[in-house]
Amino acid sequence: MKKITxxxxxxxxxxxxxxxxxxxxxxxxxxxxxxxxxxxxxxxxVGDVKNADWVQNVTKTDFTGDPAGKFKRVLTLKNGDQISExxxxxxxxxxxxxxxxxxxxxxxxxxxxxxxxxxxEPAGDAxxxxxxxxxxxRGYMNNDPPPELNDEASEKGVGNWIKASLANLKAxxxxxx
Numbered sequence: 001m002k003k004i005t006x007x008x009x010x011x012x013x014x015x016x017x018x019x020x021x022x023x024x025x026x027x028x029x030x031x032x033x034x035x036x037x038x039x040x041x042x043x044x045x046v047g048d049v050k051n052a053d054w055v056q057n058v059t060k061t062d063f064t065g066d067p068a069g070k071f072k073r074v075l076t077l078k079n080g081d082q083i084s085e086x087x088x089x090x091x092x093x094x095x096x097x098x099x100x101x102x103x104x105x106x107x108x109x110x111x112x113x114x115x116x117x118x119x120x121e122p123a124g125d126a127x128x129x130x131x132x133x134x135x136x137x138r139g140y141m142n143n144d145p146p147p148e149l150n151d152e153a154s155e156k157g158v159g160n161w162i163k164a165s166l167a168n169l170k171a172x173x174x175x176x177x
Contacts, residue, residue: 024137027111027151029159032131033166037173039128043095043120045173046130049073049087054172056164057108068092072102081108088115095120110139110149110157130169132162 035042045054049071050063057077065071068090075083088098100115114136123129136158139149147153 023143024112024141024145024151026113026135026137027155027158028133028135029155029162030131030133031159031162031166032129033170034123035128035130035170035173036126037128038126039095039120039122042128042130042169042173043092045169046097046118046120047090047092047095049090049097054165054169056161056168077108079108081105083109089117106139106149109161110154111136112139112141113137114158130166132166134158134162 049067050061050073052058052061052073052075055075057079058075059078060076062074062076063071064073065087069087071087071090073085073087075085077083082103083101084103085099085101088100090097096117096119098115098117100113101109101111104111104114106112114134116132116134118130118132120128120130136154138145138151138154139157140146145151
Protein backbone atom coordinates (compact mmCIF):
# COMPACT_ATOMS: atom_id res chain seq x y z
CA MET A 1 0.00 0.00 0.00
CA LYS A 2 2.88 2.35 0.80
CA LYS A 3 4.36 1.77 -2.68
CA ILE A 4 1.02 2.68 -4.31
CA THR A 5 0.76 5.87 -2.26
CA UNK A 6 4.33 6.85 -3.21
CA UNK A 7 3.65 6.08 -6.87
CA UNK A 8 0.49 8.21 -6.83
CA UNK A 9 2.32 11.07 -5.14
CA UNK A 10 5.14 10.89 -7.71
CA UNK A 11 2.61 10.85 -10.56
CA UNK A 12 0.79 13.87 -9.11
CA UNK A 13 4.07 15.78 -8.79
CA UNK A 14 5.01 14.93 -12.38
CA UNK A 15 1.62 16.09 -13.68
CA UNK A 16 1.90 19.35 -11.73
CA UNK A 17 5.42 19.99 -13.06
CA UNK A 18 4.31 19.25 -16.62
CA UNK A 19 1.35 21.62 -16.31
CA UNK A 20 3.63 24.43 -15.14
CA UNK A 21 5.99 23.82 -18.08
CA UNK A 22 3.25 24.26 -20.68
CA UNK A 23 4.40 26.48 -23.52
CA UNK A 24 2.33 28.41 -26.05
CA UNK A 25 -0.53 26.91 -28.01
CA UNK A 26 -1.15 27.42 -31.72
CA UNK A 27 -3.49 30.34 -32.34
CA UNK A 28 -5.82 30.54 -35.33
CA UNK A 29 -7.52 33.55 -36.87
CA UNK A 30 -9.91 33.74 -39.81
CA UNK A 31 -10.89 37.13 -41.22
CA UNK A 32 -12.89 37.89 -44.34
CA UNK A 33 -14.16 40.87 -46.27
CA UNK A 34 -16.63 41.42 -49.08
CA UNK A 35 -15.34 43.46 -52.00
CA UNK A 36 -17.53 45.13 -54.62
CA UNK A 37 -15.68 43.64 -57.58
CA UNK A 38 -15.65 40.33 -59.44
CA UNK A 39 -13.37 37.60 -58.07
CA UNK A 40 -11.09 37.76 -61.13
CA UNK A 41 -10.42 41.45 -60.52
CA UNK A 42 -9.67 40.85 -56.82
CA UNK A 43 -7.46 37.86 -57.64
CA UNK A 44 -5.49 40.01 -60.09
CA UNK A 45 -4.26 41.95 -57.02
CA VAL A 46 -3.93 39.10 -54.48
CA GLY A 47 -2.41 36.74 -57.05
CA ASP A 48 0.17 39.30 -58.16
CA VAL A 49 2.68 37.88 -55.69
CA LYS A 50 5.43 40.18 -56.94
CA ASN A 51 3.55 43.17 -55.50
CA ALA A 52 2.22 43.12 -51.94
CA ASP A 53 1.63 46.87 -51.67
CA TRP A 54 -1.91 46.25 -50.38
CA VAL A 55 -0.59 44.43 -47.29
CA GLN A 56 -0.56 46.71 -44.23
CA ASN A 57 2.67 48.73 -43.83
CA VAL A 58 4.37 47.21 -46.89
CA THR A 59 6.27 49.65 -49.11
CA LYS A 60 8.29 47.26 -51.29
CA THR A 61 8.23 43.62 -52.41
CA ASP A 62 11.43 41.80 -53.43
CA PHE A 63 10.67 38.56 -55.24
CA THR A 64 12.74 35.49 -56.15
CA GLY A 65 11.62 32.22 -57.67
CA ASP A 66 8.82 31.15 -59.94
CA PRO A 67 5.60 33.20 -59.65
CA ALA A 68 3.70 30.10 -60.79
CA GLY A 69 5.38 27.81 -58.26
CA LYS A 70 7.66 27.92 -55.25
CA PHE A 71 8.97 31.39 -54.48
CA LYS A 72 10.25 33.66 -51.76
CA ARG A 73 9.53 37.29 -51.20
CA VAL A 74 10.75 39.92 -48.79
CA LEU A 75 8.30 42.61 -47.77
CA THR A 76 9.90 45.87 -46.68
CA LEU A 77 7.82 47.75 -44.12
CA LYS A 78 7.41 51.50 -43.67
CA ASN A 79 9.84 51.42 -40.74
CA GLY A 80 12.49 49.68 -42.88
CA ASP A 81 12.12 46.28 -41.22
CA GLN A 82 11.42 43.24 -43.37
CA ILE A 83 9.21 40.16 -43.41
CA SER A 84 10.56 37.13 -45.31
CA GLU A 85 7.95 34.77 -46.77
CA UNK A 86 7.98 31.47 -48.66
CA UNK A 87 5.07 30.22 -50.73
CA UNK A 88 3.42 26.88 -50.00
CA UNK A 89 0.84 26.98 -52.77
CA UNK A 90 -0.25 29.32 -55.47
CA UNK A 91 -3.31 28.05 -57.31
CA UNK A 92 -4.62 30.75 -59.66
CA UNK A 93 -7.47 28.53 -60.91
CA UNK A 94 -8.68 28.15 -57.31
CA UNK A 95 -7.73 31.75 -56.43
CA UNK A 96 -5.69 30.49 -53.48
CA UNK A 97 -2.35 31.65 -52.08
CA UNK A 98 -0.68 29.93 -49.13
CA UNK A 99 2.59 30.95 -47.49
CA UNK A 100 4.59 30.98 -44.28
CA UNK A 101 6.79 33.60 -42.70
CA UNK A 102 10.46 32.65 -42.45
CA UNK A 103 11.56 35.74 -40.54
CA UNK A 104 9.84 38.67 -38.87
CA UNK A 105 10.65 40.90 -35.92
CA UNK A 106 8.00 40.34 -33.23
CA UNK A 107 7.81 44.12 -32.79
CA UNK A 108 6.34 44.26 -36.31
CA UNK A 109 4.15 41.15 -36.10
CA UNK A 110 3.96 39.49 -32.66
CA UNK A 111 3.95 35.91 -33.95
CA UNK A 112 6.18 32.88 -34.44
CA UNK A 113 5.78 29.99 -36.89
CA UNK A 114 3.17 31.96 -38.84
CA UNK A 115 1.44 30.44 -41.87
CA UNK A 116 -1.59 31.63 -43.81
CA UNK A 117 -3.89 30.94 -46.73
CA UNK A 118 -5.74 33.65 -48.64
CA UNK A 119 -8.64 32.72 -50.91
CA UNK A 120 -10.86 34.74 -53.22
CA GLU A 121 -14.32 33.52 -54.27
CA PRO A 122 -17.36 34.98 -56.00
CA ALA A 123 -20.02 36.36 -53.64
CA GLY A 124 -22.97 37.21 -55.87
CA ASP A 125 -23.42 39.90 -58.49
CA ALA A 126 -19.98 41.37 -59.18
CA UNK A 127 -18.86 40.84 -55.58
CA UNK A 128 -16.15 38.76 -53.98
CA UNK A 129 -15.33 37.34 -50.61
CA UNK A 130 -11.70 37.28 -49.54
CA UNK A 131 -10.82 35.00 -46.64
CA UNK A 132 -7.49 35.05 -44.81
CA UNK A 133 -6.78 32.15 -42.45
CA UNK A 134 -3.69 32.39 -40.28
CA UNK A 135 -2.14 30.07 -37.71
CA UNK A 136 0.77 31.01 -35.46
CA UNK A 137 2.27 30.91 -31.99
CA ARG A 138 2.49 33.96 -29.78
CA GLY A 139 5.41 36.33 -30.10
CA TYR A 140 7.22 34.89 -27.04
CA MET A 141 7.73 31.14 -27.23
CA ASN A 142 8.77 30.48 -23.62
CA ASN A 143 6.70 30.49 -20.45
CA ASP A 144 5.74 33.77 -18.77
CA PRO A 145 5.68 36.02 -21.85
CA PRO A 146 5.80 39.80 -21.48
CA PRO A 147 2.32 41.36 -21.87
CA GLU A 148 3.03 42.67 -25.38
CA LEU A 149 3.90 39.14 -26.62
CA ASN A 150 1.36 36.96 -24.78
CA ASP A 151 -1.43 35.01 -26.52
CA GLU A 152 -3.98 37.83 -26.37
CA ALA A 153 -1.59 40.52 -27.58
CA SER A 154 -0.34 38.29 -30.40
CA GLU A 155 -3.88 37.46 -31.52
CA LYS A 156 -4.82 41.14 -31.42
CA GLY A 157 -1.68 42.24 -33.31
CA VAL A 158 -2.02 39.62 -36.04
CA GLY A 159 -5.78 40.15 -36.29
CA ASN A 160 -5.41 43.92 -36.65
CA TRP A 161 -2.72 43.48 -39.32
CA ILE A 162 -4.92 41.11 -41.33
CA LYS A 163 -8.02 43.34 -41.00
CA ALA A 164 -6.06 46.41 -42.09
CA SER A 165 -4.57 44.50 -45.04
CA LEU A 166 -8.02 43.32 -46.15
CA ALA A 167 -9.36 46.88 -45.86
CA ASN A 168 -6.40 48.09 -47.99
CA LEU A 169 -7.18 45.41 -50.57
CA LYS A 170 -10.84 46.43 -50.68
CA ALA A 171 -9.94 50.10 -51.14
CA UNK A 172 -7.37 49.35 -53.84
CA UNK A 173 -9.67 47.06 -55.86
CA UNK A 174 -12.79 49.20 -55.53
CA UNK A 175 -10.87 52.35 -56.58
CA UNK A 176 -9.56 50.43 -59.57
CA UNK A 177 -5.89 51.23 -59.00
